[in-house]
Amino acid sequence: MSNNPASQRAGCFIEDSDAFDTALRRWTLYRTKTAAAVVQVACGEDFITTVRFATQRQIPLVVKSGGHSNGYPSISKNNIVVDLLFTRNVSVDVEKGITVADRGVATGDGIKAAGKVGGEIATGTCNAVALISATLGGGVGPFLDLRGYNVGIIPSVRAVVVDSSPGATHVLVAPPECNPGLFWTLRGTGHLCGIATEATFVACPWPHLMCHSNFVFQPGHAPLVAKTMGKRVWKGSTGGRIVFCSPPPEKKTQVLSPLWYMGASKEAPSRFVYLLALSRFVHLRRLPYQEHSPPFDSVGHTRSYLNLNDSSAHICAYEGRKTLSAFRMHLLPASACASALEWYRYFLTHNPHSATTHMLIEIYSMNADRKSYPDGTNTAVSKGFRNVECGAIPFAWYDIEDLDEVCKQFASVIKETLLQGDDTRLGRAAYLNTPGKSEDAANVFGNDIPMDKS
Numbered sequence: 001m002s003n004n005p006a007s008q009r010a011g012c013f014i015e016d017s018d019a020f021d022t023a024l025r026r027w028t029l030y031r032t033k034t035a036a037a038v039v040q041v042a043c044g045e046d047f048i049t050t051v052r053f054a055t056q057r058q059i060p061l062v063v064k065s066g067g068h069s070n071g072y073p074s075i076s077k078n079n080i081v082v083d084l085l086f087t088r089n090v091s092v093d094v095e096k097g098i099t100v101a102d103r104g105v106a107t108g109d110g111i112k113a114a115g116k117v118g119g120e121i122a123t124g125t126c127n128a129v130a131l132i133s134a135t136l137g138g139g140v141g142p143f144l145d146l147r148g149y150n151v152g153i154i155p156s157v158r159a160v161v162v163d164s165s166p167g168a169t170h171v172l173v174a175p176p177e178c179n180p181g182l183f184w185t186l187r188g189t190g191h192l193c194g195i196a197t198e199a200t201f202v203a204c205p206w207p208h209l210m211c212h213s214n215f216v217f218q219p220g221h222a223p224l225v226a227k228t229m230g231k232r233v234w235k236g237s238t239g240g241r242i243v244f245c246s247p248p249p250e251k252k253t254q255v256l257s258p259l260w261y262m263g264a265s266k267e268a269p270s271r272f273v274y275l276l277a278l279s280r281f282v283h284l285r286r287l288p289y290q291e292h293s294p295p296f297d298s299v300g301h302t303r304s305y306l307n308l309n310d311s312s313a314h315i316c317a318y319e320g321r322k323t324l325s326a327f328r329m330h331l332l333p334a335s336a337c338a339s340a341l342e343w344y345r346y347f348l349t350h351n352p353h354s355a356t357t358h359m360l361i362e363i364y365s366m367n368a369d370r371k372s373y374p375d376g377t378n379t380a381v382s383k384g385f386r387n388v389e390c391g392a393i394p395f396a397w398y399d400i401e402d403l404d405e406v407c408k409q410f411a412s413v414i415k416e417t418l419l420q421g422d423d424t425r426l427g428r429a430a431y432l433n434t435p436g437k438s439e440d441a442a443n444v445f446g447n448d449i450p451m452d453k454s
Helices: 005-009 044-056 107-116 131-136 180-193 219-229 265-271 273-278 310-316 334-349 403-418
Strands: 011-013 037-040 061-064 080-083 090-093 098-102 156-162 169-173 195-202 210-217 238-245 254-262 301-303 321-329 358-365 390-398 429-433
Touching: 044 061, 044 080, 044 156, 044 169, 044 195, 090 107, 098 107, 107 131, 131 195, 156 180, 210 219, 219 238, 219 254, 219 334, 219 358, 238 334, 254 265, 265 273, 321 403, 334 358, 334 403, 358 403, 390 403
Parallel strands: 037 080, 061 080
Antiparallel strands: 011 037, 090 098, 098 195, 156 169, 156 195, 210 254, 210 301, 238 254, 238 358, 321 390, 321 429, 358 390
16 A cells, blocks of 8 residues: 555455455345455555556456445456545535545535535435446436436546556546547446546536425326326426335335426426326325325425435445346336336235335436437437436345345346337346346346446
């Protein structure tokens, strides 16, 4: 390690050391693969030293920044895992309109730093995910309709790259005017060409509260909700989801439709008009914990930017097994939504451990702002993904190991059900994270589908 004072927090751990298991911990708190060593770096010099050591000896390495990494399938006994837990410096300058974040900065760190000075940076929906990693993978979050994909608002990236010959390690800063090739490559396929260690994000003043309403429908009305969602009503900083869930204690299936508006509170009711109108024709009822919530014909409640992703905390803190996948769709047919709901109820009914298993399906709007890149010249997001309207996440969390295969089957069936028809299929499974014995997404989604490891 370097002589930098920050390196006093750094360390190298092997399998027999006390800190090894802690350093390799994933967000599932479960792993099936290990490594030769874990190196926790505390500054850029440490990172460069580690990369140079590995490349000179032709040792594969995997970067971990948060425990949500989808790079875990590539870990082997001969690998080094570079843990960026301690590289979490983040600064926000609203007047200059920039945020500078280290690779280890989580989404929650960025929200906290920006919110304290009255600003915002476009982030994802889970506070525990690494900010730079999620952004270079595309970047989807509450500001999608307002700012576009988060990857489109990074003006500069600092990265470690290695020459194929003679294996020299370099640190390059890649604004588009200096290193356009590296800049656009990092923004498009950052996980393939180098390791980003720092990024600059656009920061904007943000005086508004986030307005939120949660509609609860009977299962039979799911196609009607999907049809309403298909009208592309999520415009102008408005987002929404359809959620299939079975809350305790009755475990009866509910169809939720959370809506949010990123703007002035007085404008929110007009943004929710489609589902507000829909609620007059279908029977709505509150869940037990919503008995004292505002009427369904109101905005619901407001949330500050600092509390933007609070709802993700209880899932991330769950100390058990989790299986999550995600994929994208051009649109959501009502028939596909109804079929997915039936499969969801089937898995719950035929699962003997349903009382201890939490399964849900989230289908969320992805109507990205396209004014920023009407012809595709100012974005690294591929043309197919720029026209995506919806994303879907089958998700399960549980304690029993025997449910690993059941939950992977659940993810596969839901994908096939929702992506039916040539007009909706993107032909790509975007993400899979499972604690099962085989963590290869192809085993769940099939070898004919190219995997997007972002």
